[in-house]
Amino acid sequence: MNGKRKVTIRQVAKQADVSVGTVSNYLNGTATVSKDRAKRIQTAIESLDYIPDMLASSLRRKNSKTIHILTPNLNNGFYTNIISSFMGYAYKADYTIHISGYEYSPEMEKKHLRLLENSKPGTVVIVFNGYNDEAEILRLINRDVHVILADRQNLIRNTSSIRFDNCDVIYEIIRYLKEKGYPSIGLLTELTRLENVRRRRDSFMEAMEFHGYKNPETCVYERESLSLDKLKNGYLYMKEILEERRKEELPQAWIATSDYLAIGLMRAINEKGYRIPDDFGVVGYDNLELSAYVYPKLTTVSQDQKLFGEKLWEAVEHYNRTNETIDILLPQKIVIRESC
Numbered sequence: 001m002n003g004k005r006k007v008t009i010r011q012v013a014k015q016a017d018v019s020v021g022t023v024s025n026y027l028n029g030t031a032t033v034s035k036d037r038a039k040r041i042q043t044a045i046e047s048l049d050y051i052p053d054m055l056a057s058s059l060r061r062k063n064s065k066t067i068h069i070l071t072p073n074l075n076n077g078f079y080t081n082i083i084s085s086f087m088g089y090a091y092k093a094d095y096t097i098h099i100s101g102y103e104y105s106p107e108m109e110k111k112h113l114r115l116l117e118n119s120k121p122g123t124v125v126i127v128f129n130g131y132n133d134e135a136e137i138l139r140l141i142n143r144d145v146h147v148i149l150a151d152r153q154n155l156i157r158n159t160s161s162i163r164f165d166n167c168d169v170i171y172e173i174i175r176y177l178k179e180k181g182y183p184s185i186g187l188l189t190e191l192t193r194l195e196n197v198r199r200r201r202d203s204f205m206e207a208m209e210f211h212g213y214k215n216p217e218t219c220v221y222e223r224e225s226l227s228l229d230k231l232k233n234g235y236l237y238m239k240e241i242l243e244e245r246r247k248e249e250l251p252q253a254w255i256a257t258s259d260y261l262a263i264g265l266m267r268a269i270n271e272k273g274y275r276i277p278d279d280f281g282v283v284g285y286d287n288l289e290l291s292a293y294v295y296p297k298l299t300t301v302s303q304d305q306k307l308f309g310e311k312l313w314e315a316v317e318h319y320n321r322t323n324e325t326i327d328i329l330l331p332q333k334i335v336i337r338e339s340c
Helices: 009-016 020-028 035-048 053-060 077-092 106-115 134-141 168-179 195-210 230-244 259-271 305-322
Strands: 066-071 096-101 124-128 146-150 160-164 185-190 220-223 253-256 281-283 300-302 327-330 333-335
Touching (some): 009 035, 020 035, 035 106, 066 077, 077 096, 077 124, 124 305, 146 305, 160 305, 168 253, 168 281, 168 333, 185 230, 185 259, 195 220, 230 259, 253 259, 259 281, 305 327
Parallel strands (some): 124 146, 146 160, 160 327, 185 220, 185 253, 253 281
Antiparallel strands (some): 300 333
């Protein structure tokens, strides 16, 4: 560093007027940091040109054995199940793993990616979903960092990709609900900035038209708050919908883009005095363990999270052996239960 003394985490904390622990939580995603504190910390990092210790220690090692995982939310069981499966393999291979949550914020995701730009060649960076981050990812690739795009279509050169097929299964769901006699179908979804959710929405529109449902765009119910606290916000949004509109004006079956949204939706329906599946059918997405224990048991889309973790590790090993990236598309299937 040309004689300059290394900036410490204590200096960052002092300039940002927060504790060292808060800075550590911000860098590692181990606890939620308020937007105001996160902004002050990031400003201090950039003005001091601070390189986190975890990166500096990686730079000093001859061979990088470091993996950084960026996930939309640390409290989402879907992502943590995949990461847990993956970590079992990585730890056996003596890798160090750092996990950060960017809370569905493109700005926060970009900040995390920029912090990794001094990573040693051979470092692995796994990005779940993400958006508008191509420039940051390309800078990592130019430093010989192996970037793996998880649950996202691969549109960036020299990156690996592991994702579920978010198209065919939607066609199967719409076909199944039509065969069950539902005259209209609604989609309850987050706003569609994330690629995997956007593809579910687009596939829903295409599948509805394919199976003869008119004006599918009027059947999409989306709100930004559904990205976080899905259980609560799914409940609140559906409660609002049921209070504002008569049953006859609403879809008779609902597809939710996560099981948490579906379960929140089901509670709102039950509280309003309607019955599932007699008045409304419900289909979730993810096949979380909880979905088999609610009443009625939730019909959902199964995404094998253990297999996803295994394939993530396969991508790491394949690149280490061949120096080549890999693209893997995983199937999904409907798990029929009692909710439709």
